[in-house]
Amino acid sequence: MQFSDSHAHVYSEQFKPDQDEMLLRAFEAGVETIFMPNIDHDSIDAMLEVEARYPNQCFAQMGLHPCHVTRNFERELYEVETWLNQRPFAAVGECGIDLYWDKTLLTEQQEALRIQVALAKKHNLPLVLHTRDAFREAADIITAAQDGTLRGVFHCFSGTREEAEEVIRLGFRLGIGGVSTFKNGGLDKVLPGLGLEHLLLETDAPYLAPVPHRGKRNEPAYIPLVAYRVAEILGVTGAEVAAATTRNTLELFGEAGRLK
Numbered sequence: 160m161q162f163s164d165s166h167a168h169v170y171s172e173q174f175k176p177d178q179d180e181m182l183l184r185a186f187e188a189g190v191e192t193i194f195m196p197n198i199d200h201d202s203i204d205a206m207l208e209v210e211a212r213y214p215n216q217c218f219a220q221m222g223l224h225p226c227h228v229t230r231n232f233e234r235e236l237y238e239v240e241t242w243l244n245q246r247p248f249a250a251v252g253e254c255g256i257d258l259y260w261d262k263t264l265l266t267e268q269q270e271a272l273r274i275q276v277a278l279a280k281k282h283n284l285p286l287v288l289h290t291r292d293a294f295r296e297a298a299d300i301i302t303a304a305q306d307g308t309l310r311g312v313f314h315c316f317s318g319t320r321e322e323a324e325e326v327i328r329l330g331f332r333l334g335i336g337g338v339s340t341f342k343n344g345g346l347d348k349v350l351p352g353l354g355l356e357h358l359l360l361e362t363d364a365p366y367l368a369p370v371p372h373r374g375k376r377n378e379p380a381y382i383p384l385v386a387y388r389v390a391e392i393l394g395v396t397g398a399e400v401a402a403a404t405t406r407n408t409l410e411l412f413g414e415a416g417r418l419k
Contacts, residue, residue: 160401162386163192163408164379166253166287166314166334166361169217170195170205173365173376182213185379189401193379194412196220196253196287196314199227200238218412222252225289228264228271236274243282249412251279252287253314256300259292268293269300276304279311285411286311288331294318301329312359312411315367320349327357332407336361337369337377340388347392355393355403359411360385 164185174181185193193213195206197220210219221242223235243251254275256268279286290297290313301309313326314334326333335358338344350358360382362368368377369384383397390400 160189160383160398161405162188162190162360162382162401163194163405164190164362164364164382165194165312165359165408165412166196166336167193167364167379168195168198169193169364169379170202170209171365174378178209181378181380182216185382186216188380188383190379190382191216192405192409193217194220194249194408196224196250197222198224198253199235203242218249220250220252220287221248222250222254222275222287223271224253225255225257225268225271226260228268230264230267232267232271236271239275240278243278248284250285250287250311251275251282252311253289254286255289256293256297257289257291258296265296269296272297272300273304276300276309280304280308283308288313289315291315294322298322298325298329301331305329310411314361315363317344317346318349323349323353327353332357332359332411334359334361335389336363336385337367337373337381339385339392340369341373350389350392351394355395355400356407358389358404359408360389360400360404
C-alpha cells in the first residue's frame with residue numbers, strides 16, 4: 160500500500176539525531192510523499208534542506224503558524240510572500256488561529272490569516288489551516304473569503320460532525336491524524352458517512368503520535384496506524400483508505416508542486 164503524510168514537521172529539531180533513519184522508516188512503511196508545513200522564518204532553511212535531499216518525497220509549504228504570530232507579524236509575512244514569489248510551494252501554511260495557548264493576539268492572528276488567504280488566492284495555492292480551539296474564528300474568515308477558488312485542509316481535525324460538514328461545504332478537506340486512535344478522541348462518531356473523498360491522513364510529526372505510541376515522538380512511519388483506524392471507523396479496508404487519502408492529498412497539493 161502507498162500512503163501520503165499530508166502534514167509532518169520532519170525538519171524539526173526533534174528529528175535532528177536520526178532524521179535520515181526516520182525518513183527511511185517512513186518510506187519502508189509505504190509513505191511515499193510527505194508534505195512539510197512551515198512554522199516561521201527560523202524553520203525555512205531546515206525545511207528546504209530536507210526537500211533538497213529528498214526532492215521526490217518531501218515537499219515544502221510556506222506560511223506563518225498562528226502560534227508564531229507576534230505584534231510584528233507583518234515582517235514574517237513579508238518573508239513568506241517573498242518566498243512564494245521566488246519558487247513553487249505545495250501550499251500556503253501552516254496558517255490559521257490558535258486560542259489554546261494565548262488569546263491576547265487574536266486580532267493579529269485573524270489579520271495574519273486574512274493576509275495568507277489572500278496569498279493563497281494570488282498564487283492559486285491550497286491552504287493548510289490550524290484551528291486549535293478556534294474553529295469558529297478561522298471558519299468565519301474562510302467563509303467570508305470563499306469565492307469558489309479557495310481550497311485546502313483543516314489540519315488535525317478533531318471537531319464535531321456539524322463542523323466537519325461545514326468544512327466540506329466550504330470546499331475544504333479534513334486532516335485526520337493520531338487523535339482518531341485515541342479512546343476518547345471522538346472521531347469515531349464524526350467520520351462515519353462523511354465519505355473518504357473528504358479525508359487526508361497526517362501525523363503532525365513530531366506531535367500527536369497515534370496509539371500505541373501516544374505520548375512519544377510521532378513520525379510519518381506511523382501513518383498506516385491512522386489509516387487502519389480510519390478504516391475500522393468507516394467499515395472499509397485499509398487499502399481503500401490508503402488509496403483514497405493518498406489520491407486526495409496528491410490532488411490537493413500536487414497541483415502546485417512537482418507531482419503531476
